[in-house]
Every structure is written in structure tokens, then in C-alpha cells.
Amino acid sequence: MPPNPKSFKPSFEVTISGKASLTALKKMIIDESPYHHHVPPVKASQLNLWKPRDTILDAERGRKLAAARHDLSTIADEVTLGADIALLATRKGKASDAINLIIEFIPRSNPTTIEEQEEALDTLGALNKRFTHLIDHALKRDAPSASAELTSYREVQGGSCPIYDGRYHPTQGSSTVAPPIHLYNPVFAHFLDDAANPALEVPDRVVVATAKLMRKASAVYDNEYTRRDGVRDSLKKAVYHELVAGVVDDYILPDDAVGWTVLSADGSRVPLLMEQEEGELGSNGCDPSTQASFTMLKYWAQSNAKRNNSKRLTDFMWLGNGAVLTDNTQCFRVARILHSLTRSLAHLRKYYATLTSSTNPPSSRFFPFPTSFHPNHGLKISFEYLQALERGSACVIFKCRTKEELPRILVVKFAQTYGSAAHELLAREGLAPQLLYCGPVDPSPDAPSYQNLKMIVMEYIDGETVAAMEGGFPDGFEAQLTRIVSLLHDNGYVYGDLRQPNVMVAGDERVKLIDFDWAGKEGEATYPINLAKNMWPNGAQAMGLITQDHDRAMLKSMVDYCNTRHI
Template identity: 45%
Template sequence: MTPSQAAKSANYRMEQSGSNPLYDGRYDDANPAATIAPPVQLYHPVFARFIDDVNNTALEIPGEVLVATADLMHKASGIYQDEDARKSKIRPALKKALSLDITNLVNDDRTSPDGGIMWTISKPEAALDHTVALAIKEEKRELGEGGCDPSTQASFSVQRYWVQHANNALRALCCCPTFLIAFAGPWISVLGAVFTDKCIPQRLTDFIWMGNGSVFNSHACRRVARVLYSLTRSLHELRRYYTTLPQTGPSTRFFPSPKEFQCPGSSTPVRFEYAEPLERDAGCVAFLCKTKEDNQSIVVKFAESYCSEAHAHLAAKGMAPQLLYCGPIDPSPGAPSYGGLKMIVMEYLEGKTVAQVEQHNLPGDFAVQLKKIIGVLHAGGFVFGDLRPPNIMVSKDKVKLIDFDWAGQMGIAQYPLHLSSRIVWPEGVGPLGKIEKAHDLAMLQALINPV
């Protein structure tokens, strides 16, 4: 079915429970499937920079962009008789605000989004002359018209665009970073999308009101202008990326883009390549990697929070893998912040998690070792919070903790907002509640004395 048909509620629900869903976090309530994926900014820094710019109230916006945005907001406030009348006013105004041309785009199967911002990669030496969509736009006369959300339709449109035969070569080389613009009535939203082994569209802004709702409208105009100017800057960056993309060499399609870290006290970065994700789950953000200089196996993961102090405390006693790095994804000057995401690098352990080992194959002193580890952790003033089989490693009969995302100082560390309802948590555990020593001990007992 076409993207506009697939985006309608009943069809969207069916698509999300099928074999090729959008990994946008939505699912069929009657037939849930995992559709959460890693953040798109991990696959390409252009999205991280866009997010930084949008949130930077000190970003200097050119006067002509402010003027063009004010005109666009005025036109978006109109109530139009039909879509053609609206497009005739909105498209030129949006083009002027972005300082980029918006053209028609027709796929091989004759489906067509409402517009695209295109760029031609011309490399005569490589016999390459290919036009790529930097952005795809979908719009509605009013929000809710047509029976679908334009941001969902744009997501299906980018999926349809990149699976075309003409894009096979480019899709094999990279993750196909693309911006999506969803425009309905006086509302606009910007999304980012990548194509790995799946299509991952993610909303980078909410739907933002663009209408003239007050005689005092300067603040709202500056906010919208900042979004549009940030998008322009990011599209220029994306143009440079596609222009300089190597036509040979390893694909950058399936893994995050960060590929180096710097050990504390060293001035030389350690470069690495991704080998495979450590879990089959679509949302996996932990990877087995190989260092380029000496081909050593390491684990690289990404997290919003991580207690490096608790990890280092146990690692010093051989009760956790050695922690090699925990800090910003890219600490270089001028690099995007990645929304505060951290990169964590640790030694790779040969072995299996307790979740992968049959109970009768655990070391005979498993309970003794685990009790000692938790005792050492608590004695150091830390709590763990998530003492479950996937977070405990058995390596050469030695038990080690491997995940410190929730760990923290006793009396301070809190549980995250989202706790799985499929896990039986100890009494008193709840979203944003304090992680208590008693909770760790209760989970410890459940592990060593399973019912």
C-alpha cells in the first residue's frame, strides 16, 4: 500500500505488527512487538547537532530567516479551501525560510511524497551521478485530515524512498540519514530517519504551533525560526556528508558512527570498529568491537546515565570488567552534545550472562561469589538496583557485574521513570523511587534461592 494508506490508523496498526514495521516506538496493542531502536543521533551526528541547535536559545538567527519565518507563519495561519491552494502559498514561503529548494519527488512505483529537498552527488571519477533526498516533506491541509498523522506518513515515505532499486548502492554504503518535515495546518514537526537493517524514524521536535495566536508573536516567531534555521544548517551538513561519502570501503550502515575514545591520561585516541551487537533486541546499544591498532576485543555501549564510580570500585577487585572510558561520546571542541548520552568502554569478557546459563551449569560457589560482590558494592556506599540475570556475567567460573546504568550512591540513586511491568520487582520499587540496599538484597535472594 502507499505511504498515505499505510499511515491510516488501522493499516498503521497492521504494519507495526508485521514483518517490516517502522522502528518508531509505536506498536499494535493487541499484538505488541518491539519497535524501539537506538537514537538516530548515534548513527549520524547531524541529528545530534540539530537537537543542540534547536535547544540553543543563544543561536544567532539571520534577520532574513526571521522575516521569512514571520511570513510563513502568517500563511500557515490561513484556513484553505483545498490542499492545492495551501501548497501554492506554503511551499514558496517554506522554501524562502529554509533557503533551499523544495521539489517534486516520484518513486519507482509512482508513489510520491509532497516534496523533497534533493542533492545531486556528482563524481565523474567514480562514474557516479546520483540524486539523493536530504529531506522528505509530507503535509496536510489541517491536522487530522486524510485520516493519518503526516509525521507517520513521512516515515513510511522515507522507507519507501530508500528501498528503491536506484538507491541500493548508496543504501549499502551508509545509514541513509534523512530529515523529515511533517506539516499540517499551522503545525510543523521535524524528524530524523536512518536505514540500517530497519527503518528508524524518530521525532526530533514536537508538533510546533506556527499560527499567529497573539498580537505579541515575536517570541514564537524566534522559536520557529530557530527550528527552521537549525534544519537549514543540518541539511547543508548532510549535503557535505553525501558529497564526501567514500564509494568503497566498509559500510557505515549498521552501527553507530562514534569510532574512537581516549583513555584517561593518554593523548592518543583509541580507534575501533564495530563487530556485532551484544543482544538480538532491536534497541540494543551495546556492541562487541575491535581496536584498530591491536585488534583487542572491547565492549562499547551508550547510556543516558552510568555510575562509573561503582563500576570502577568493583573492577578494582576483579568483580567487574575493567572500565576503559566513560564520558562524552565526542569530547572534541565544537562537537555536538548528543543530548547528554555517554559512551562507556570496557574490557570484553569471554563468558555468558546468567540469563544464558542453565542453573545447574552455574559455578558451585555462585551464591557465595554474588553475595560477596553485593557486600563489597554496599560497603563502598553504592547500590545496584537492577540485579537480574542479564546483568551478571560468568567468565571462567568468576562472577562479575556488567551493567551499572542504574547504580549509584546509596541514598541518592533513583530508579528510572520506565520500569518493565513484566519483571517482579521487590516491594517498594517504583519509578523515581530511591534504590535501597534492601532491594538489592531481595533480588539477590531471588537469584540464589529461585522459587
């Protein structure tokens, strides 16, 4: 529990040398604050320090925090190991009561009930609970056209049930990114491959229908209804599918959408395609692609369906005519994408027509489609997903169990890049999990590319990451971790991401690295495009080279961090 609110001083001052470490500053804060008398004693690891970006006066701190919904990242930058302590004394603003630092207290909280443990581990119980919560919210929302309007959409993205499309509320809410949708069904991977393939053979009838569609779409119509009457027939011919308006099997398609459905093996009606028209882009006060997301979600919710995925797979395409010598090029591009859609709808229809609850249990909605791998080109090994190993919508790492006579527990993850050579180097020394597979998501000859994603399979290590530990580090922890980094460097590798979640202490007290997404040869391995601020050593930057000096700096920070856990 935090200190008694009645005795809590909202603000206080500490005096410390500018050359002091972050750990020393946290100790001083504990000694000077109400945390000093807290039972059990507060550790430095339970304090996060934040530097306000703008002036926050002591008298207005409550209002500022409430406006930020107590998400400190929206109003301040977290102070990390290696920060210049002297700079923390500078105030944002000249007022004497301006706040230098905000202290965040993280109470110890170990889950005790089964429900709390499920929530902590993202087990099926917790995932189903969240899914039900999503459906309930979808049923209560306004019509898709209203939900997609700026104010409503912004509110949705800042709430507990956002659309996972990457758009986010700038000051509220959590992450709205999710794993690629093609990991959940290869149909979407096939579509992306076809749409990007200039050599794809497109039937002449599709090209002709597309040309007519573009001529019709170029007209400036009075409203969405006259546009619908003008373009829908041409669109049906281009995608080679009938579109049914209004109601599909007693389920209302919101906002005059049209759709094409298929009956699955268990008797449920599945919408494969939904289409809506707007008079002009933005004429209804919303982004039509966002409205389409809400339309699909609304249908799934009211039909109590077993799937809910929505993702933009193309950019906005220009469907109009405009240049006498280049219109053909654009027409062929649009025709290729529409033909790719038609091909994908045929695959999707076949998939749903054979889908039953026994071949695809409800729990499968939470996990990727791939369920097998070929270790070292050997016999196929099938597995089933047990749980996500990270919290949040962006999780791409899972605990799995093989379907063998003697089942094994494995970790399966997906990544764009992976330092398999560095991983295997450490695994041979027992300093990383055994790597069982690192290669294409599906290596079969007719499989889609999955946008060159990799599937990585490794043994499951029973232990705790440094991020999860409250202390009790094994003897020689620093020496073990130093040896790991030195072994990588001596063989010409860099690691790049030596943070607490990637360092594990196994049950036998051996230290291991468990994530090699960024690892590679020095001079070749680089940081990713998106690199969070305030977490990396000096010189580290997005797309910049990872150096051994960076690794050594993070090693020092890791040791400093672990020392705070003993306070």
C-alpha cells in the same frame, strides 16, 4: 521438543501450600503434567508461569491465545520470584473452569547451523537479512498516505517490519523503540543542540521569511493543493533550499512530496529533505509525521539506497498567528528551528558528498557513528563494530575490535547514566570488566552534546551470563555473588539491577557484574522513569531510590533462580 500433543492434557490441577516457593510450584507442575515423562527431563527453569488478567475459560483458551498471537504478555502477567503463591489460586471469574495459571514451556534450543548462530548473535549476516526483509516489505506497501492511515499503520506496527518510532500495536508485535538517531550521525545531534539553543543567531532574512510563512499557514485552505501553493514558496525561502517536486533522478517521490537531494561521491542520489502538505491536520485520515516516515522509507527502498533512518526530532509546532503580543516569540522559535534545519542540511550535504563504500562500508548502517575513544585522556584508540550483543531494535551495546597493532576485543555501550565509580570499585577486585572509558560520546570541543549520552568502553569478558546458562554454576557461586553485593554496600553503593543478564560467569568461573547503568551512591541512585512491572522487589518504583534492601532481595531471588537451574 515439547510433549507429544496427542497425549498433552490442555489443563490440570495441582495442590500446593500457599507458603511454598515458586520453584516448588514449578516442580509440582512438572510432576502433575505431561512434562513429567519428557526426555530429556524438563527443568523448572524451562517453565514460565502467567496469571491471566481477565477471565479465560478452558474452552476458549485456544481462541484467546490465537487472538493474542501467542504473546502471553498481552493477556497475562508473568509470575516472578517472590510472588505470593497463595494469591495465584484465586480465579479471574467465578466459573469453575476458569484458568488460574497459564504455563509456558521453553524448549532447549541450541543453534546448530551457521545461519541459526548468526540469528542468535545478531551478526552481519542476520542484520543484512533483516534489512533486506525491511526493503522488500517497503516496496510492497501501499502509498505512504494509505500506509499511514490508522488501520494500516496499526497493522504495520504489529507486524515483522514496523517503523521504529515508539508507536506500537497494543496486543501484537514487538518493541518499536530504537537507539537515538543522533548516535548514527552527529548531524542530528547538532540539530537538536541548535534547535534548543535560544542564543543561536538566526539571520534576519530567515525570521522575515518565517513570519511570512506563518501568515500564509494561518489561512484555512480548501485542500492540500491550495495550501501547497500558498505556503511552499515561503517555506523555501525560510529553509533557504529549493524544493523539487514529483521525480528526483527517475525515482518517484510518493504522494506529491517534494525534496532536495545531493549527489554522493559514489554517484547515488541522496534525499536530504522531503516535505509534504496536508489541507488540515488529520484531513487525509492520518498523522502527517507518520506519512513522512513512510514517504522516506518508500524512497530509500525504490532507490536501493544505503541508509534508512526516520525519527521525530521536534514536537508538533504551531505555525499560525493568534495573539498580537506573543506572535513574535513564537516566530523566533520557529525561525530558530528552521535555521537549525538549514545548518544541518549543509552538514549532511557535506557528509554525503564525500561518502563512498570504502570509507563507509554497507555494514556501518547497523552501528553507531562513534568509532574511537580516549582512555584516561590518553592517545585516541579507534575501533570497529563486530556485532550487537543484545537482540532487538533497542540494542545499545556492541562487541568491538580495536585497530591497534595488537587488536583487542572490547564492549562499547551507550547510556544516559552510568555508575562508573561502582564499576571501578569492583573492577579493581576482578569482580567486573576493566573500565577503559566512561564519558562524552565525542569529547572534542566542537562536538555536539548528544543529549548528554555517555559512551562506555570496557574489556570483553569471555563467559556466559546467568540468563544464558542451563546450569553448571561454579562452586561458591552464591558466596561470590554475595561478596560482590556486600563490597558495594560496604562502600556506600547500591546496584539496583541484579538480574540474570547482568551477572556473568567468566571462563575462570569467577562471577562478575557487567552492567552499572543504575548503580550509584545509596540515597542518590534512583530507578529509571520506565520500570517494568513484576520484576522488582517490594518498594521498588519508577524514579524511586534504590536501596540496599532492594539489592539483598534481588540477591535472594537470584540464588533461588539459580537453584532452579539444577532441577
